Amino acid sequence: MAETLYIRLGSKKQAVVHWLILSDNGEEIIASGELKSAEQLNDLSEKARQRQVNVLVPSCDVVLKRLTVPGKSQRAVKLAVPYMLEEDLAQDVEELFFAYADLPADEQGHNCYTAIVAHEQMQAWKSWLVDANINTKSMLPEVLAMPLLAEQWSAIALEQSDDTQVIVRQGAWQGFTLDAMTWQLQCHSLHVDDSEEESIHIAAYSPLAHTEKLTINAMPEELPLALLAKHYSQSTFNLLQGDYKVKSEHSMAFKHWMSVAAMAVCAVLLTFAYKGTQLWQLNSQVANTEQAIVDSYKKAFPKTKRVRVSTIKSQLNQKLAQLGGANDSEGFLAMLAKVQPAFTQVSQLKPNSLKFDGKRQELRIQALADSYQHFEQFKAALEKTGLSIKQGAQNNQGDKVSGSFSIVNKRSRQSNSNTRGGN
Incomplete structure (x- = not known):
C-alpha cells in the first residue's frame, strides 16, 4: 500500500484546508499542514501526484438521514426518498444531491441511508480539486471517519485560525459538525429524557465543553486529521457517486476504443444480418417451391407415399417411359x-x-x-x-x-x- 494524502476541505473557498500524509501502514504521519484557503491547493499537486488522495468534507454541509422506505427495488426506493424528505429540507430537491450508503437495516427498521448535499457545494469541492490538478476517487463526510464506538459517541475539536469546530459521531449513520459556540449551546439539549438518570457518554479525543448531562471520557489526544485518516477506511461510503463519480483516464480511453469497436461490430452484424435475411428469403422460396413440386406430384400420383424432390425427375421419367x-x-x-x-x-x-x-x-x-x-x-x-x-x-x-x-x-x-x- 502506498502513502495516502488526506485533504479536509472547508465549506467555502476561503476556509482553511487541512492536509496530512499517512504512511503505507497507516500508523506514521509523514507530513501535515494547513493551507489558508482552497486557492492554495496547488501547493499539494506534487504531493498528490504519486499518492492516493482521500478527501474529507465538513459534515455541517452534509445531512445524514435514515429512513424506512417500503419496496424491494433499490431504484424505486431512491426515487421516492427525495420527495419523502421534501418538507424537511431547506432547499428544493432539484437543487440537492442524494448519495446512498449500502448498510443493513438497523434495529429501528431503517433500511435506507442517504447523505444530502447541495449540488452547488459538490460542484465547488470538485472544481477546487480539478483546478489544482488533484485527482481523487473518494470523498467522505468527516463524521463518518470518526471512531464508531459501542454505547458512546466520539468527538474531537478541530481548531482553525478563526474558529474551532467540534466533530461528533453518534452512530453508524448519525453525526454532526458544529462551531465551538454552537456546540456549547447544543450541550444543554444533548441529553436523554428527564425520566432517565443516565447521561450521554462521549469519548473525547480533545478537551470539550460539556454539561452535567454529558459524561466525557477523555481519550488519548490526537491530531484531528490523523484521527480521521486512521478511521477513514472503516467506512465504505463514498459521496462521489452518480453524476459525481470519477471516471479514470484509462476508463475513458477504454470506453472510447470500446465505442469504436462497438461501431465496427455493429456494422459487421448489420452486414451479416442483411446477408442472412437474403439467404433466409432465398431458402424460404426454395422450400416453398420444393413443397409445391411435391404437392403437384402427389396430386398427379396420389398412390405415391414418399416423395423426394431430388428423385422426382427420375420418377417422372419412369412414369413417362411407362406411358x-x-x-x-x-x-x-x-x-x-x-x-x-x-x-x-x-x-x-x-x-x-x-x-x-x-x-x-x-x-x-x-x-x-x-x-x-x-x-x-x-x-x-x-x-x-x-x-x-x-x-x-x-x-x-x-x-x-x-x-x-x-x-x-x-x-x-x-x-x-x-x-x-x-x-
Whole structure:
C-alpha cells in the first residue's frame, strides 16, 4: 500500500484546508499542514501526484438521514426518498444531491441511508480539486471517519485560525459538525429524557465543553486529521457517486476504443444480418417451391407415399417411359391423342376406366353410353383414325349400356407381327 494524502476541505473557498500524509501502514504521519484557503491547493499537486488522495468534507454541509422506505427495488426506493424528505429540507430537491450508503437495516427498521448535499457545494469541492490538478476517487463526510464506538459517541475539536469546530459521531449513520459556540449551546439539549438518570457518554479525543448531562471520557489526544485518516477506511461510503463519480483516464480511453469497436461490430452484424435475411428469403422460396413440386406430384400420383424432390425427375421419367414419351408416336399419350376426337364426336359415351398395356401397346376402355348405337358410332369414329378396335361384350345397366373396347395402333400390330414372323 502506498502513502495516502488526506485533504479536509472547508465549506467555502476561503476556509482553511487541512492536509496530512499517512504512511503505507497507516500508523506514521509523514507530513501535515494547513493551507489558508482552497486557492492554495496547488501547493499539494506534487504531493498528490504519486499518492492516493482521500478527501474529507465538513459534515455541517452534509445531512445524514435514515429512513424506512417500503419496496424491494433499490431504484424505486431512491426515487421516492427525495420527495419523502421534501418538507424537511431547506432547499428544493432539484437543487440537492442524494448519495446512498449500502448498510443493513438497523434495529429501528431503517433500511435506507442517504447523505444530502447541495449540488452547488459538490460542484465547488470538485472544481477546487480539478483546478489544482488533484485527482481523487473518494470523498467522505468527516463524521463518518470518526471512531464508531459501542454505547458512546466520539468527538474531537478541530481548531482553525478563526474558529474551532467540534466533530461528533453518534452512530453508524448519525453525526454532526458544529462551531465551538454552537456546540456549547447544543450541550444543554444533548441529553436523554428527564425520566432517565443516565447521561450521554462521549469519548473525547480533545478537551470539550460539556454539561452535567454529558459524561466525557477523555481519550488519548490526537491530531484531528490523523484521527480521521486512521478511521477513514472503516467506512465504505463514498459521496462521489452518480453524476459525481470519477471516471479514470484509462476508463475513458477504454470506453472510447470500446465505442469504436462497438461501431465496427455493429456494422459487421448489420452486414451479416442483411446477408442472412437474403439467404433466409432465398431458402424460404426454395422450400416453398420444393413443397409445391411435391404437392403437384402427389396430386398427379396420389398412390405415391414418399416423395423426394431430388428423385422426382427420375420418377417422372419412369412414369413417362411407362406411358410413352411425348415424342413417342406409339405410346399411351399418342394413342390418347387419337382417341380423344372420337370421345368429342360421341359425347354420350363416357369412359369409366382406361388401362394401357405397354408391352402390347393396347388401350382398354370401359365405358357407359345411353344406347348400343353410341358404341357403334364410337367404334366407327376410332376406325377412321387408323386404330384397330376390338369391341367387347355390352350389357344393360338400368337405363345405361356398358361395354368395352380394346384399341391397338395398327402400326404396332404390324410391327409385332413382323417380329413374330421373323422369329
